[in-house]
Amino acid sequence: DAKTTQPTSMDCAEGRAANLPCNHSTISGNEYVYWYRQIHSQGPQYIIHGLKNNETNEMASLIITEDRKSSTLILPHATLRDTAVYYCIVRVGGGNQGGKLIFGQGTELSVKP
Amino acid sequence: GAVVSQHPSRVICKSGTSVKIECRSLDFQATTMFWYRQFPKQSLMLMATSNEGSKATYEQGVEKDKFLINHASLTLSTLTVTSAHPEDSSFYICSASPSGGADEQFFGPGTRLTVL
Numbered sequence: 001d002a003k004t005t006q007p008t009s010m011d012c013a014e015g016r017a018a019n020l021p022c023n024h025s026t027i028s029g030n031e032y033v034y035w036y037r038q039i040h041s042q043g044p045q046y047i048i049h050g051l052k053n054n055e056t057n058e059m060a061s062l063i064i065t066e067d068r069k070s071s072t073l074i075l076p077h078a079t080l081r082d083t084a085v086y087y088c089i090v091r092v093g094g095g096n097q098g099g100k101l102i103f104g105q106g107t108e109l110s111v112k113p
Numbered sequence: 114g115a116v117v118s119q120h121p122s123r124v125i126c127k128s129g130t131s132v133k134i135e136c137r138s139l140d141f142q143a144t145t146m147f148w149y150r151q152f153p154k155q156s157l158m159l160m161a162t163s164n165e166g167s168k169a170t171y172e173q174g175v176e177k178d179k180f181l182i183n184h185a186s187l188t189l190s191t192l193t194v195t196s197a198h199p200e201d202s203s204f205y206i207c208s209a210s211p212s213g214g215a216d217e218q219f220f221g222p223g224t225r226l227t228v229l
Contacts, residue, residue: 036220038157041204041223041225042222042223043117043119043206043208043220043221043222043223044157044206044208044220045220046217046218046219046220049217087156099145099147099162099210099218100147100159100162101147101159101208101218102159103149103156103157103158103159104156105156106156
């Protein structure tokens with residue numbers, strides 16, 4: 001699976017959009033981009049995933065560049081409860097093909113009042 | 114959304130004893146479950162992939178005789194840390210994917226193991 005690079009930490013003001021970048025320049029054609037987050041001492045929480053089209057759900061939006069070498073997770077109106085470590089992961093296939101998620105160091109997002 | 118539970122949430126044991134951690138998918142069946150370990154201030158490290166009805170697949174460097182995994186049903190996987198030592202103290206987390214090709218993995222809340 002391709003390696004990802006994320007900033008170690010970011011700050012965001014409460015109520016503003018949080019834009020978390022991720023570089024995955026060696027991504028293969030059959031690899032999806034997944035985003036998870038982990039609040040301290042809890043299990044990771046699934047946020048969103050995509051292959052090449054931009055995706056949006058109730059939690060966030062995922063913007064993937066046309067060449068698929070990078071992506072941005074957008075939390076449109078960050079709240080204090082969004083403070084967490086955010087992980088960008090690339091994984092082969094949808095479904096259970098490949099299956100395993102390899103976590104990097106992630107971005108520690110701090111949402112401040 | 115799909116729910117994964119772990120039991121116990123926290124366990125303290127003496128060095129040399131064995132500890133069993135359960136991972137259950139509460140509202141879906143999971144052919145495959147995964148076990149991770151997380152040390153303080155570090156990311157999650159995949160330990161093994163647990164397949165219902167067959168042997169687990171361990172990641173490089175993980176001792177299969179020390180970390181016994183059993184996946185006896187489509188809703189339950191267990192991880193047994195045998196002859197635990199203080200260096201095994203960690204946060205153990207499981208995840209599961211619904212059978213039938215769902216894209217997401219759902220994670221349990223984790224189990225905090227402290228070995229004295």
